[in-house]
Amino acid sequence: MINFFKVKVCIILIAILLYTLTIYPLEETSAKESTKTIGNYEIINPYKSVNWDVYGQYKANFHSHTTESDGKNSPKEMIENYYLKGYDILAITDHDFVSTTWDRKDRKPDHYLTTKRLNEVNVGFGRNGRGMISVPLSNEQSMPIDHLNTFWCNFNNSYGATLESNIAQCEKLGGISHINHPIPNHTKRYIDLFLKYPSCVGIEILNWKHGNKNNFINNWDNILSNTMPHRPVWGFSNDDSHSLDEVGVNFNIMLMPKNTEKNIRFSMENGTFYAVTLYVKYGHKTTPHSKNSYPVIKNISVNDDMNTIIITAENYDTIEWISNNKVIESGHRINLNNYENEIGNYIRAQIKGPEGLSYTQPFGIIKKSNIVLGDINGDGVVSSTDYILLKKHLNGKDGYILKGEKLLAADFNNTGSVNSSDLTSLKRYLLRSK
Numbered sequence: 037m038i039n040f041f042k043v044k045v046c047i048i049l050i051a052i053l054l055y056t057l058t059i060y061p062l063e064e065t066s067a068k069e070s071t072k073t074i075g076n077y078e079i080i081n082p083y084k085s086v087n088w089d090v091y092g093q094y095k096a097n098f099h100s101h102t103t104e105s106d107g108k109n110s111p112k113e114m115i116e117n118y119y120l121k122g123y124d125i126l127a128i129t130d131h132d133f134v135s136t137t138w139d140r141k142d143r144k145p146d147h148y149l150t151t152k153r154l155n156e157v158n159v160g161f162g163r164n165g166r167g168m169i170s171v172p173l174s175n176e177q178s179m180p181i182d183h184l185n186t187f188w189c190n191f192n193n194s195y196g197a198t199l200e201s202n203i204a205q206c207e208k209l210g211g212i213s214h215i216n217h218p219i220p221n222h223t224k225r226y227i228d229l230f231l232k233y234p235s236c237v238g239i240e241i242l243n244w245k246h247g248n249k250n251n252f253i254n255n256w257d258n259i260l261s262n263t264m265p266h267r268p269v270w271g272f273s274n275d276d277s278h279s280l281d282e283v284g285v286n287f288n289i290m291l292m293p294k295n296t297e298k299n300i301r302f303s304m305e306n307g308t309f310y311a312v313t314l315y316v317k318y319g320h321k322t323t324p325h326s327k328n329s330y331p332v333i334k335n336i337s338v339n340d341d342m343n344t345i346i347i348t349a350e351n352y353d354t355i356e357w358i359s360n361n362k363v364i365e366s367g368h369r370i371n372l373n374n375y376e377n378e379i380g381n382y383i384r385a386q387i388k389g390p391e392g393l394s395y396t397q398p399f400g401i402i403k404k405s406n407i408v409l410g411d412i413n414g415d416g417v418v419s420s421t422d423y424i425l426l427k428k429h430l431n432g433k434d435g436y437i438l439k440g441e442k443l444l445a446a447d448f449n450n451t452g453s454v455n456s457s458d459l460t461s462l463k464r465y466l467l468r469s470k
């Protein structure tokens with residue numbers, strides 16, 4: 037019996053020795069790499085306040101025209117068409133005309149809803165209680181060449197107005213605005229205005245009437261490169277519809293606990309929405325409103341400790357991550373540490389599907405410091421003390437938990453989480469560097 041036991045122990049010891057001898061030479065490269073310095077970031081998440089499990093996703097168009105300006109259809113026809121196509125929120129924004137209520141009586145007969153019908157639309161009659169509401173006091177201020185949509189402010193620009201005077205006037209009256217179909221090469225002007233006026237919450241990145249031009253998106257990236265991380269500029273997607281056949285291509289999905297005027301404004305101001313178009317340039321032109329199987333974002337989770345952002349979505353093929361006008365990664369997850377040189381002061385994602393494209397709002401990126409992999413306690417050397425800290429964390433000893441930079445320094449294998457393989461890597465590194 038005793039001899040058998042001795043033999044068994046011997047075999048095990050030999051096996052361990054062989055394993056050790058074979059594995060260490062292979063580890064030389066990774067041990068050297070593992071001493072590299074990595075960045076730590078603070079990620080400003082515009083969706084931080086969103087409870088994805090509970091909140092509703094409400095479809096909104098913030099730019100449409102009627103016979104009150106150069107549109108072909110009456111307000112009544114446009115409102116009914118948006119209601120028919122499943123919208124939850126609509127802003128009628130005629131040129132240089134303040135849209136007040138949808139049941140007004142002081143205009144041409146039969147051009148607006150009756151009060152009875154307005155109530156039905158508001159409470160979701162025929163739509164299982166899913167009502168559609170208006171963004172009040174909306175206007176496309178169009179006296180200057182740069183058009184501006186204003187909301188919640190009862191004013192109309194007059195001859196001689198400028199983009200800046202319109203933004204300023206709306207802000208003075210307590211409203212908010214967004215810049216429409218931006219003019220190429222005017223980026224510098226827009227940046228200055230965004231930095232000066234907090235009430236100008238964003239800019240159209242998609243405008244169907246103007247053909248969803250690529251330079252709208254480029255313009256947005258150029259602005260973000262200059263204003264982020266502290267001044268986010270939200271991207272809006274609108275039909276700019278002038279007739280019924282232009283209804284339902286571009287829209288915004290507002291993430292809100294309930295569809296109320298107050299919540300809509302909060303979403304517009306804080307970027308708790310994403311922009312969508314059903315028009316896909318790389319595929320076929322989707323028949324608007326027929327399917328609505330655009331990429332739906334189900335969850336976005338940001339891990340500040342691990343520098344990762346993960347998107348869960350439906351109806352999509354790929355997710356691209358953009359920083360400084362460049363696609364730097366494809367996939368549902370990004371680890372900022374893999375793109376030290378490519379990442380600027382923001383990152384955003386676009387989700388491409390066969391039936392549409394969805395755009396997240398930009399995440400602000402603040403580079404906090406550099407840390408050395410393995411130097412968990414931050415004393416400047418990778419030592420056995422670090423090994424003990426990592427071991428304590430993994431064993432949950434004395435409730436010892438690594439957080440923030442400490443946790444990042446422990447992620448030896450850069451997988452986005454810390455586990456026993458990081459401990460093994462750290463052990464190997466310590467043995468090699470002796």
Ligand SMILES: [Zn+2]
Nearest residue numbers: 176183216217
């Ligand atoms: Zn316009």
Ligand SMILES: [Zn+2]
Nearest residue numbers: 099101176276
């Ligand atoms: Zn317009």
